[in-house]
Amino acid sequence: MAEKKRSLITIRDLVKAYGDFTVLHGIDLDIAEGEVVCVVGPSGSGKSTLIRCINRLEDFSENSTIEIDGLTVQRGPELAQVRAEVGMVFQNFNLFPHMSVVRNVMLAPMRVRKTPETKAREQALKLLDRVGIVAQADKYPSKLSGGQQQRVAIARALAMEPRVMLFDEPTSALDPEMVGEVLDVMRDLAGTGVTMIVVTHEMGFARQVADRVIFMDGGRIIEAGTPAEIFDTPKEERTRGFLRAVL
Numbered sequence: 001m002a003e004k005k006r007s008l009i010t011i012r013d014l015v016k017a018y019g020d021f022t023v024l025h026g027i028d029l030d031i032a033e034g035e036v037v038c039v040v041g042p043s044g045s046g047k048s049t050l051i052r053c054i055n056r057l058e059d060f061s062e063n064s065t066i067e068i069d070g071l072t073v074q075r076g077p078e079l080a081q082v083r084a085e086v087g088m089v090f091q092n093f094n095l096f097p098h099m100s101v102v103r104n105v106m107l108a109p110m111r112v113r114k115t116p117e118t119k120a121r122e123q124a125l126k127l128l129d130r131v132g133i134v135a136q137a138d139k140y141p142s143k144l145s146g147g148q149q150q151r152v153a154i155a156r157a158l159a160m161e162p163r164v165m166l167f168d169e170p171t172s173a174l175d176p177e178m179v180g181e182v183l184d185v186m187r188d189l190a191g192t193g194v195t196m197i198v199v200t201h202e203m204g205f206a207r208q209v210a211d212r213v214i215f216m217d218g219g220r221i222i223e224a225g226t227p228a229e230i231f232d233t234p235k236e237e238r239t240r241g242f243l244r245a246v247l
């Protein structure tokens, strides 16, 4: 990053437990506007839980705080506003199966932002064009490949013009030949200055696209740094062990 940008997301002492089992042990994290952060780590280390807390898909400890652009992420009337600012892309696309592709993308702007239908359609088609899939606009999701469906899911999240995009292993459910087309769309997005937090096992993507890589294990951030710092000169033994296993 050319200049130090202000913090868009501030996470302080994020603690999350399921009963007696603590999943996140007090995470502190600041994400700058325009920053692309990749979160890596073994299965069960709390990566999904961390990003699901950011738009409060998961509840967390009362003493923890998360702020997005000055808005506190807590239950209450502000939560809908927070969620409108946060786009989320899941492993399994989660498109609405009974709606055409373009309708999937139009839905939230019409419902939440009260965008008129003609305008919503026009914007949706632009976004579908941006993710290379406008020719499929009037098809149903089930007629599309996994890679195409995931690109629709990205367009749908972008339709709300979110301040930040969260991705939870967006390519893990895809056949290998479709991974590239989704990563290409994400790489383009990163290039346009969208703030992104990406949980991924795609180390090549993380190395190439991330401003910062965070390694998590056992519900803690073990190490964070530039891709070169994490991949070439990791400081922590746990990071080295993980990288040996996956690279």
Ligand code: ADP
Pocket: 018, 023, 041, 042, 043, 044, 045, 046, 047, 048, 049, 050
């Ligand atoms: P990751 O995304 O890194 O694989 P998760 O955030 O999904 O890890 O999970 C972290 C830990 O929390 C795991 O040990 C998992 O078993 C546990 N966990 C996740 N969801 C629940 C739940 N609903 N109830 C109990 N434990 C859960």
Ligand code: MG
Pocket: 047, 048, 049, 168, 169
């Ligand atoms: Mg996960």
